[in-house]
Every structure is written in structure tokens, then in C-alpha cells.
Amino acid sequence: MAEAIEVLSAAAALPFPLDERTEIDEGKRLQHRYLDLRRPRMQANLVNRSKVVATMRRTMDQLGFLEVETPTLIASTPEGARDFLVPSRLSPGEFYALPQSPQLFKQLLMIAGVERYYQVARCYRDEDFRADRQIEFTQLDFEGAFWGQEDVLAVLEQVMVAVVGEVRGVQLETPFRRLSYAEAMARYGTDKPDVRFAMELVNLDTVLAATGFTAFAGVLDDGGSVGGINAGALGLSRSGLDAQVERAKVLGAKGLVWMVVEPDGSLRSPVAKFLDETELVALATALRATPGDHLLLVADRPRVVATVLGQLRLDHGRPEGHDDLCPLFVTDFPVFEVEEDGSLVPAHHPFSAPVSVEAMRDTPETALAQAYDLVLNGVELGSGSVRIHDPQVQAAVFEVLGIDAETAQRRFGWFLEALRYGTPPHAGFAIGIDRLVSVLQDEPNIRQVMPFPKTQTGADPLTGSPSPVDPGQLDELGISIRSMVGSSEPAGE
């Protein structure tokens, strides 16, 4: 029983309630983040994030990894994402870049004889925000010498088992499920499938090979594909079904065919009259249709069919155990991705080893890389690869990627030289800690598990960053600001 109370520090009326019942405007929360963080849910996020990182460090330490810090003021390597630049006072007109990842430094550490490296590393990428993306974020970065893919995946499993055991108190089953990139795309329409539920994509090309329905036949004749999913008994009205068509169009399809399975097993659909009985039966069989089910069909280029059905699958699919964690390795990524216009763009950074340099050169559209992702409940937690350790292979890969020798030498010459001094074969990975914690905490966006995140426009309402600086500071750096008002494009360019 208290005998007296003394107020050590009075509190002014709070700008918003700290209970969990009301959702406060994000800008206001960030403006008073120190209050927002008092909320029990945010406290829990802080605590479990700390536990995740502590468990990672403990596990990596136990596995014999050496934690090594790498610089955050580095040379710009203008590949991949946009760099953040930091002007140099000592070399006016020149800039450091903030690292997009410690990639090249950890490879240098392999060369340096650090056989097992890890780091909880802050990374910076000047790209647009998403619910799962911030311009600065944190990764568990690791690399091992004399390693191949299996060594990396084994460590990933140990780290994930330890982290999930610590934070969720459940034992993840190992080995984790695996899918090749091609299989993931074919069965789930995405390279980061949520495998907590099925509703898999079904290819209907064979079933409809001889169809007289011109919308399907035309697509198939042009080398396209028809696919479908059984979205289950959604109980949608006619307008609800038509909304699915609109949804498919927003996602990039030219259209969508819906079918509803009647109690007698027949298919009700606006296009049923264009399909013969054999085809309808075969469709129902292929999609394992039972009365009440809604079948959604898309005909288009294979890539469009996959992505649209993959998204519709996420729209309608419901994990049965919503609290389950289903980690998944996606392997055998292609070296290149095919753009809409048919051009090829590298799917990874240029330091990932292709399965075969020859295949990469001769059949680039099907060539595979020794690259892999870790996916958790449909969230891409990170990626890694077996790296190139042979300077000649590295040079060849630069060439195939369209980076000519002169450019490669100018940008990466120092790295190519380093590779010459007996580089061990090596491989590694980076886990996005923010995304991992947001999944573990069942948070809808990454800001909930970052103590001081930025808004979608890259601002911090609390401290007012980014902000103008004194002219004197700019003078020291040899920088003058050109007015950006009224023109997003610099004049004369």
C-alpha cells in the first residue's frame, strides 16, 4: 500500500491516445514517434526485433561466423538501384555513395581469409517506398568461403529455426520446402508464393487445344497460354463476378472468363455456349471443380497469365492456419528476366555465378543462375547466390550483361584485380530483418517494426528531414542548388 506519491515528471495532455483501439494518422504518429512507441504493440515490436537480432548474432557466433563491419561511405557503383550520394568536402565535386548492400566488401573479406563473415548491416537504396520498402533498411548479411548453395541454405535454416523458436516459441520443420523459380511461376504465378494454401494455377492449353472459342483459340495460336484457378465457393453475385473481370484488367490481362459450378456439376458462364461439352467437362476436371466453386480463367502471354492468376489467387486464397509460418526456398533463378518488349535484363547483381557461362551467352533467355531466395508466407525475405570467384568468369559475365570491358575496368577494376589473388569459391545471403520481423509480428507494413521510419515521401515528420542546409555548408562542399521549382527536367537537357 502506497503511503505517498510524488510526481517526478508531469506529462502534458497527449496529442493522440495510446490505446490500441484507434488507428492514428501515420504522419501524426511519426511526428510524435516517441509517444507512438509507448504503445504496447510497438513495445512488443521493439522487444521482438531486439530478440530477433540477438538470436541472429548468437546463432552466427555459435556457427563460427566473424562479425565484420564494412564502410557506409563507399564508391558509387552505378548498377542496380539508385545510389544515395554524399558530397566530399576534401574532394570537392566528388561523392561517396551509401551502400545498397555490403556485397563487394563481403567478397573482399572472403579474399581476405575471413572464411565466415556476417554483419547486421544497414543498407540504402534511393527508390520509391512501399509497405515493405524503406530507403534505409537492415539485413543480416553473411557469406562463407568454400561454400555452395547447400551450405548457405543450411545456415539459413538454422538461423530461421533459432529466430522463430525464440520469438514465436515454435519449432520450424526442416528442411524447408523448395521450389524452382520455374515451378513457382507455373504453380503460383509469382517468385514469392504464399504456400500456406493451395489454389494452384492450372495450365489449360491442352484441354483447350482444339477449342472453337475464338478468344482462347486466338491466344493459343499466337503462342499464348490459357490458365485458371479454382477460387473456391466465393458465392459471388453477377456484379461480383464482373468485378473480377475488372480486377484482372487492372492487373494487366485483356480479360477474364469466370465460371460457376452448378449443383449438377455443369458450368455456368457467359462463354459456356462457345465451348463444347467435352471441353467443359475437361475444364471442370482439370480444375477439380465441385458445386459452388468459382473458376477464373485468363488467356494471354504466359507471363501475364501467371502474374494475373497469381494475384487473383492471393485475392481469394485464405491460409487455413493464418498464424502458421511456411518458409520456402526458391531456387534456380534465371540469369535474365524477359521484359514486356522481349528485351533481357539481368535478374541479379553481376557477381552471381551463372550455372554456365556458355549457356548464359548462347541461350540467355533460359540460362540459370546459382541464385536463390528465402520466402516466408508470400514475403520475399532475402536473396543470395553463389558468387563468381574466377576473374575470367567475372569478365565474361560483365560482357554478356552488356558491360563492356572498358566500363567494367573503370567501375570494378579494383574488384577484378582483387579476384586475381586466389579467391576462394564462396556464396552467401542477406535476410531482410525488417520484413522478417513484420511477418513474425503479423504487422501489415515494415514501418511498424522500424523505430524511426520515414514516410512514403522520404520525410521524417519528427526531425524534419530532409531539410535545407546553411549556404556555408554548401559552399564548403562546392555545391550550389539549382532551383527545381516549376521544372522537373533540367533546362536544356
Next chain:
RNA sequence: GGGGGCGUGGUGAAGUCUGGAGUUCACGCCGGCCUGUCAAGCCGGAGGUCGCGGGUUCAAAUCCCGUCGCUCCCGCCA
């Protein structure tokens, strides 16, 4: 770069479609009362540039245009 949603006392929402007095609900705040409380209860009160600017109209929170902020998505994220 593009598309969608949101912006209304300190907070969250309704009102906006279909223009008609800053109206309403809950929380908070201030004052009073009551109290075996645990989302306390009762009574009273204060608190507003309906994000901002312009337009249409007799009249705008409401319709139109622009702009800012927050957010979701496409592009982008090697």
C-alpha cells in the same frame, strides 16, 4: 513518372454521392459530483481556417480545378 483511397474541435469517425445555420457520435481535455476501481459513473463546459488556394453558385465541408500531406498500388527496387 502514373493510378486509387483518405484529410471534418486534441484523437477517431458520421455528414460529401443528392449544396441550404459547424450538425452529430465516441474518446480525450477543463470544472463539479460520486466512487470497491480494473475502457469507472453522473452533471456541466471549453475547443473548428471542414488540409490549403482558386472557381461555380443566392448559398460550398459537400460540386469543379489546382496544390500539399498521409497511405495503398503500377513503374522502379542489380
